Structure formats: C-alpha cells, structure tokens
Amino acid sequence: MIVEITALHKTYEGKPDPVVAVAGIDLAVEPGQIFGLLGPNGAGKTTTISICTTRALPTSGTVTISGVDVVKHPARARVSMGVVPQYNTLDRSLTVLENLFFHCRYFGIGAAAARSRSQALLEQFQLGERGKSFPNQLSGGLQQRVQIARAIAHHPAVLFLDEPSAGLDPQSRIAMWEAVTSLRKEGITVVLTTHYMEEADALCDQIAIVDKGRILALGSPDELKHRHGAQTRLELKLRDASATGSLLSALRSMPDVATAEPTPEGLRIFARQLDGLLPPVVSAAQAAGLRDLTIHEPSLETVFLALTGRELRD
Amino acid sequence: MTKARTGRPLAAFGALMLRDARVLSRELIPFAVRVIMQPLLFLFVFTYLFPRLGTGSQMMVGGGSFATVLLPGLMAVAIMFTGIAAVALPLSGEFGITREIDDRVMCPLPVYAVALEKICFAALQCMLAALLVLPLAYYIPSTPVALHVSSWPVFVAVLILASLVSAALGLAIGSSVQPRQIGLVFSIVVIPITFLGCVYYPWALLSHVRWLQVAVLVNPIVYMSEGLRTALTPGMPHMPTLAILAGLLLSFALLGGFGLRSFLRRVIS
Ligand SMILES: Nc1ncnc2c1ncn2[C@@H]1O[C@H](COP(=O)(O)OP(=O)(O)OP(=O)(O)O)[C@@H](O)[C@H]1O
Ligand SMILES: [Mg+2]
Numbered sequence: 001m002i003v004e005i006t007a008l009h010k011t012y013e014g015k016p017d018p019v020v021a022v023a024g025i026d027l028a029v030e031p032g033q034i035f036g037l038l039g040p041n042g043a044g045k046t047t048t049i050s051i052c053t054t055r056a057l058p059t060s061g062t063v064t065i066s067g068v069d070v071v072k073h074p075a076r077a078r079v080s081m082g083v084v085p086q087y088n089t090l091d092r093s094l095t096v097l098e099n100l101f102f103h104c105r106y107f108g109i110g111a112a113a114a115r116s117r118s119q120a121l122l123e124q125f126q127l128g129e130r131g132k133s134f135p136n137q138l139s140g141g142l143q144q145r146v147q148i149a150r151a152i153a154h155h156p157a158v159l160f161l162d163e164p165s166a167g168l169d170p171q172s173r174i175a176m177w178e179a180v181t182s183l184r185k186e187g188i189t190v191v192l193t194t195h196y197m198e199e200a201d202a203l204c205d206q207i208a209i210v211d212k213g214r215i216l217a218l219g220s221p222d223e224l225k226h227r228h229g230a231q232t233r234l235e236l237k238l239r240d241a242s243a244t245g246s247l248l249s250a251l252r253s254m255p256d257v258a259t260a261e262p263t264p265e266g267l268r269i270f271a272r273q274l275d276g277l278l279p280p281v282v283s284a285a286q287a288a289g290l291r292d293l294t295i296h297e298p299s300l301e302t303v304f305l306a307l308t309g310r311e312l313r314d
Numbered sequence: 315m316t317k318a319r320t321g322r323p324l325a326a327f328g329a330l331m332l333r334d335a336r337v338l339s340r341e342l343i344p345f346a347v348r349v350i351m352q353p354l355l356f357l358f359v360f361t362y363l364f365p366r367l368g369t370g371s372q373m374m375v376g377g378g379s380f381a382t383v384l385l386p387g388l389m390a391v392a393i394m395f396t397g398i399a400a401v402a403l404p405l406s407g408e409f410g411i412t413r414e415i416d417d418r419v420m421c422p423l424p425v426y427a428v429a430l431e432k433i434c435f436a437a438l439q440c441m442l443a444a445l446l447v448l449p450l451a452y453y454i455p456s457t458p459v460a461l462h463v464s465s466w467p468v469f470v471a472v473l474i475l476a477s478l479v480s481a482a483l484g485l486a487i488g489s490s491v492q493p494r495q496i497g498l499v500f501s502i503v504v505i506p507i508t509f510l511g512c513v514y515y516p517w518a519l520l521s522h523v524r525w526l527q528v529a530v531l532v533n534p535i536v537y538m539s540e541g542l543r544t545a546l547t548p549g550m551p552h553m554p555t556l557a558i559l560a561g562l563l564l565s566f567a568l569l570g571g572f573g574l575r576s577f578l579r580r581v582i583s
Contacts, residue, residue: 012583050583053420054420054582055416055419055420055581055582055583056582056583057582057583074424074425075323075422075423075424076422078420078421078422079422083416083420085413085416087412087413088412088413088414089412089413089414089415089416089417090414090417091333091414091417092412092414093337093340094333094336094337098336102329102332102333102336103417105325105329105332105333106326106329106330106333106421106422107326107421107422108322108325108326108329108422
C-alpha cells in the first residue's frame with residue numbers, strides 16, 4: 001500500500017466550539033491507482049489531504065506514505081509525495097521554468113539534471129512557450145498545469161491533488177483530466193479530492209465517499225453505483241404534494257420499486273429497473289396530479305443521495 | 315537519473331538560498347536604492363547641508379562630529395530595515411493571499427529549517443546593506459568621519475549578530491502580523507525603536523535622562539548601533555563590548571524563538 005490511513009481523527013480547536021473535521025477515516029491506496037475522495041463542502045477532504053501531506057497534525061490516528069509515518073518523519077515523507085493544494089502556491093517571484101527548476105533543486109536533483117527535467121516537463125504539459133512567463137501572466141488552467149508539473153518534478157510515488165478542477169472552465173478541466181490520466185502511464189499513484197461526481201466518475205479507479213469526516217462508502221465507480229444506487233431515480237412533481245401517503249404505499253408495493261420517499265414537490269422513487277415500470281407509476285400518480293417526471297440514470301449523485309439523503313451540491 | 319535523493323536536507327537548504335539569490339538578483343537596483351536612500355539623505359542634510367547653513371560651526375555630539383555619531387547608527391538602521399524588508403514583507407504576503415509559503419514548506423527538510431533559511435539569507439542581505447552605507451560616510455559629510463576598526467573580530471561578530479537579530483525581528487513580525495497591519499507595525503514598533511535605538515546619539519549620553527537610558531535596554535537596535543559604534547568609531551563613548559554581545563545574543567534568541575514559534579503555528583494546523 002502506498003498510502004495508509006488508520007483511524008484518523010482531526011478536531012480543530014475553534015473559538016466558540018471545536019470543529020470535528022475528520023471523525024475516523026481508514027483508507028488504503030494501492031500503487032498505480034487514481035483514488036478519489038468525493039464529498040460535499042466541509043466533508044473533511046482538505047483536512048485529510050493536509051494531514052497526509054504533513055501540513056496538519058492529526059488529533060489521533062496514523063498516516064504512512066510509502067511506509068513512512070508522516071508525523072514522525074515529515075521531511076522524509078515529503079520526498080515520496082507531490083502536492084497540489086486547493087489554492088495556488090506557485091512561486092510568484094520565479095518564472096514557470098524556474099518554478100520547476102528550483103523545485104527539482106529543493107529535492108536534491110543536481111543543476112544539470114534539474115534543467116533537463118524542467119524542460120522535459122514543459123514539453124510534457126504543453127507549456128513549451130510559457131517557460132519564461134511569470135505565474136500571474138498565465139490563465140488559471142495553465143497555472144494549474146504548472147502546479148501539477150511541478151508537483152511530479154521530483155518523481156514522487158504519489159501525487160495529492162486537492163480540488164484540481166475548482167475554478168477551471170470546462171475546457172481546462174478536460175485538459176487537466178488528460179494530464180492526470182497520463183500520469184498513470186508513469187506509474188504515479190494519484191489521490192484527489194473533488195465534489196464533482198462527474199470528475200470522480202471520469203478519473204478514479206477507486207472512490208471513497210466522505211461526509212462529515214467519515215467514509216460512507218468505498219469502491220470503484222461501478223461498484224458504488226451497483227451497491228448503493230443501482231436504482232434508476234425517478235423524480236415526480238405533483239400538483240397536490242400533500243396527499244402522497246396512499247400513493248407512496250401503492251408505489252412501494254410495486255416489485256420494481258426499491259424505495260419511494262416524499263420530497264417537497266412530490267416524491268422520489270428508486271427503481272430496480274425501468275422496463276414496464278413507467279405506465280403503472282404514471283397511472284398511479286395521475287390521481288395526485290402528476291405534472292412532471294424526470295428519470296436519472298444511475299450516477300454517483302444517486303449514490304450520494306441514497307447514502308445521505310442530501311444532494312451532493314447544494 | 316533525475317531521481318530525488320532522500321535525506322539531504324542540507325541540499326534543500328542550499329537550494330532555498332539559491333532561490334532567494336535568484337529573486338534578489340532581479341531586484342538589485344531597487345534593493346540598493348531602498349538601502350541607500352535614507353542614510354544618503356540623512357548624511358546630506360545633517361552633515362553636509364547643516365554645517366553650510368549655520369555659522370560654519372559643526373554640530374558636535376559627545377566629542378565627535380555628528381557624522382561620526384550617525385554612521386554606525388545609520389548602518390544599524392539599514393540593517394534593521396533590510397531585515398524587515400527581506401523577511402517580514404515577503405513572508406506576510408506568502409502567508410496571506412497567495413499562501414505560497416506552502417510550496418517552500420513542502421521541501422524535504424524540517425519546517426523550522428525553512429524559517430532558518432529565511433533568517434540566514436536575510437542576514438546576508440543585511441550585511442550587504444551595512445557595507446553599502448559605509449562609502450557614503452566618506453563622500454558626503456563636510457568633515458570626514460573618524461572611522462577606525464579597532465578590532466576586526468568585534469566588527470565581524472557585531473555585523474553578523476546584528477544582521478541575525480534584524481532578520482529574526484523580520485521573522486517575528488512577518489509570521490505574527492496580518493498583511494494589512496504591516497503598515498501599522500511600522501508606525502508603532504519600527505519607527506519608535508529606531509528613534510529610541512541610540513541611532514542618532516550614543517547610549518552613554520542618555521545618562522542625562524537616566525530612566526530612558528535604562529528603558530532602551532530592551533530595544534535590540536540599541537545593541538546594534540552601539541556595537542557598530544564600538545567597532546567602527548571607538549573614539550565615541552560606547553557600551554562595554556561584552557554587554558553589547560550579550561544584548562545581541564539575547565535579542566536573537568528571544569526574537570528568533572518567538573519568530574520560529576509563530577512561523578510553525580502559522581504553517582502547521
Ligand atoms: N484551520 C481550520 N480551523 C478550524 N476549522 C477548520 C480549519 N480548516 C477546516 N476547518 C473546518 O473543518 C471542516 C472540514 O473542512 P475541510 O476543509 O477539510 O473540508 P473539505 O471537504 O475540503 O471542503 P471543501 O469542499 O469546502 O474544500 C469544516 O467544517 C471546516 O470549517
Ligand atoms: Mg477542501
């Protein structure tokens with residue numbers, strides 16, 4: 001295992017009340033994986049990553065990176081990891097090329113090797129002409145790419161990306177996804193956080209769904225969808241949302257309906273499968289004044305909803 | 315092979331110094347202007363212009379020309395301002411909006427070493443600043459400064475210690491003050507300690523205002539200017555050398571310790 005997190009807890013001693021950011025997380029990331037922590041704002045993703053990357057101290061629990069304990073030997077652990085935090089930490093006083101060059105030097109790479117490594121990274125991340133620019137002269141998407149290039153410059157075993165696509169336009173996001181998936185070829189393990197389920201779905205081999213500092217579910221995107229949200233989701237909007245009691249029990253008795261629950265505007269059905277289900281649902285709901293019906297294919301969004309009863313994005 | 319070698323914190327420390335040198339190399343002229351401007355104007359007004367405006371008589375302080383009193387003091391001020399400009403200003407920015415300090419902190423060396431590197435590099439800048447002030451004293455005053463290095467070891471020790479103290483002061487300010495309050499810190503800390511730092515008068519003359527002579531002993535600038543006075547213009551009255559060195563060491567320990575503590579607290583949550 002390249003990243004091993006055991007019984008991790010973190011409480012911030014806040015002013016009015018202490019904040020429990022991580023409430024017992026256990027994780028193991030295998031080499032070569034792209035691992036995603038998916039969760040809403042405040043779930044504790046950044047805190048978990050900060051502890052893994054030696055930026056925060058756990059209240060209890062341990063984290064090892066390539067077998068090195070991050071609390072006992074932080075400087076040594078940093079050699080095996082690359083980090084792209086949630087905010088831009090490019091060195092604004094250095095050019096893009098110098099950012100890469102000095103990063104290599106910090107990690108003990110000799111001057112000549114650092115120079116050729118920086119050049120190679122500029123090519124690899126299609127930053128060729130931008131070497132002499134200063135970070136502030138680049139767009140957010142390009143800066144993000146420089147950050148990734150810099151983070152892997154010293155050949156870390158694992159790369160931590162915190163919200164890599166926050167604030168990126170769709171095109172830069174796709175470019176960033178390509179950059180991340182191409183790291184797989186180099187054998188770099190990636191741990192990323194996101195609250196975009198599309199991103200987790202598109203990029204990750206393994207996903208841990210986190211909420212309120214705990215892991216709710218763990219598995220590959222397909223496993224998660226099958227285990228927790230295999231059901232197709234039907235959202236019904238009713239003219240008379242108050243009189244759903246009998247309708248709910250009628251729906252629940254249908255064999256293909258896994259569960260049904262009221263929502264402010266009507267009700268929600270998790271269906272095992274859709275074939276032949278729509279006609280009886282529609283006719284049953286007709287009486288309560290059905291005015292809209294939407295069908296959601298199984299997605300991580302559905303999984304999150306099934307696990308927490310809340311939407312991932314508010 | 316470009317593989318990162320493990321367990322070489324010294325290499326990382328050296329690379330951080332090189333990085334700072336690269337950044338400074340782009341700013342040499344602004345750096346020199348910032349260092350020279352204040353002593354240049356001071357010397358010009360008080361030691362060139364005033365003698366000409368008056369009846370031709372020189373201002374004399376404690377048995378020496380005012381220029382002789384001023385020179386070590388102005389060097390001390392140059393050292394102090396350089397230390398603050400080299401550590402506190404960039405650091406409060408790096409802690410602030412950009413948070414780019416996290417990049418330096420992710421280097422494979424203990425976090426306190428990142429702060430120590432800042433102190434070391436800033437101290438080098440301080441020494442450079444002090445040496446830039448020296449030639450001014452030769453060319454500007456109407457009567458030259460009675461400059462004479464009585465003891466090189468004392469001069470070197472004072473120069474290094476004074477530079478370390480001001481860099482530690484910069485670290486203490488930079489890592490405990492919010493960026494938008496830096497201006498305020500200049501008004502309520504930096505300016506007073508300069509004016510009450512025996513820069514424009516030797517400490518011994520404060521015996522006329524006894525309470526002040528005792529009170530300024532908590533001010534690290536006092537030991538910086540008195541130290542340089544001892545080393546460069548021994549003809550002037552000055553504090554005992556041992557007291558100066560002890561004062562500088564103690565200031566460094568206190569400011570450095572406080573600065574490191576706040577740095578670590580800001581960086582690791
Ligand atoms: N330095 C801190 N001091 C006090 N509380 C903090 C600190 N950092 C985070 N928290 C709190 O800890 C909880 C978890 O925050 P964290 O940043 O880890 O969440 P996140 O999953 O990364 O969220 P986001 O998607 O917004 O980045 C939140 O309630 C947050 O307010
Ligand atoms: Mg976060």
